[in-house]
Amino acid sequence: MTPPATPVFSDLATAVCILFVFLVPLAAAGIALINTGLGRSRSAAHSMMTSLAVFAVAAVVFFICGFAFQGYAGGPGHVLRIAGKDWGWIGAQQFFLRGLRFDGSASSLVAWLQMLSVGLAAMIPLGSGGDRWKLGACCASSALLAGITYPIFAHWVWGGGWLAQLGANYGLGRGFVDAGGSGTIQVVGGLTALSIAWILGPRHGKYAVDGMPAAIPGHNAVLVLFGCLLSLLGWYGLNSAGAILFANADPKRCVLIAINTTLCAAAATLATAVVTRFRFGKPDASLCANGWIGGLVASSAAAPFLAPAAAVLIGMVAGALVALSVEWFELRFQVDDPGGAVSVHAVCGIWGLLALGICARMPDQALNGAIGNQSQWLAQVVGIATLLGFVLPLAYGLNWLLNRFFPQRVAVEGERQGLDLHELGAGAYPEFVTHTDDFLNR
């Protein structure tokens, strides 16, 4: 097998890529606002503070060791030889970003984009652990994500690892393709969110003795919906920069990427609105916001390779999936996920990866060292199986171990008082009476 070459970009591609990477933090800002708005008012400051803290921890840990484990296509890496084929399993860059040339080279752009992406992935579990997850535990869990879980999977997909090489090695299309991070960022974050929700358990008062859930509505729909609009800009950056860096997309293709991203989010929101209108009698604002983000998540994998009509179809399915899976997780699976992180990021991310295998029209040029179109769907299935069979047990195991030594859930008193006062000593809205006691027996 010929190792994948490091791509060399034109000045135009480099300039466009830099411009789009500048937009990516807006996705993180949007997710932070959504998580905060969907949580309780007495934990609002804590939610924003933890968003900032986990982004910071993730960026620093990724700088220290994450990028060394992830690497980039064509960079140094450790390889296993299985049945005559090379399987790249982990990067072998130097720690602390040593050895990189910060001159707009492909490797430096990858390092920059990934530093932001890992921060975004680390913020996703905050949605499922809202109102009960200690600040210190959030940071420790984010360090594990940014130092171990994320870099390993990202190397397999974006660092020239074995998933990327499924096409060249085994004739599965162009290998596992995930241009904007539906799997590498969103599903990794979403499955970690599921692990956190399981380990923490539900909020006090969420489930009655008979297992019926109580509605604990978010405290600020305005924050949530504004976060959706900010996220759209962030996703333009994420999908476009990812397509240039990881799918060799021509910068002119960013127009198509932006159109597909918008259509996917729009169709998903409308689908969620229709489903909630029929199920509950009125469209649900928080679920529609989740639908919007679900559409963005589903668009990430395949946005450069879709016809606009296919993007609408993918968005509609993603929106319906969000509306239904939020209810399934809460009612049937007893997963208390205040921000809907599992449905939005894990379920829609998996759908986006699968949709690439079904709907994508791959370009004529080689990708991941392969040019074939046969069995692309199987390459996507192998990637999804890896997320469920490797990333989920790894994320669960790491957080379970962390919880054994450093309990991640706040004390009952802290949850009753609100995390703002309990952990930060001051509330987000000090001039208002913001809650009633919902610890009474229902």
Place this chain on the structure above:
Amino acid sequence: MKFAGLSLLSAGWLLVLAAIVLLSAAAPRAAFALAGCGVEALGLVLTVRAHFGGYGASE
């Protein structure tokens, strides 16, 4: 039971990998890989069920 479920998830993944490495014909490879996904689905169901009802603190 949750660790049995997580082990089944990993076992299903290994079946998918085995299908890719050991089989070259398209149909058996796809069938074997999908069977591995089925094992993963069983593992997911087991893990979900293992987390049911253990929430005394929530009552």
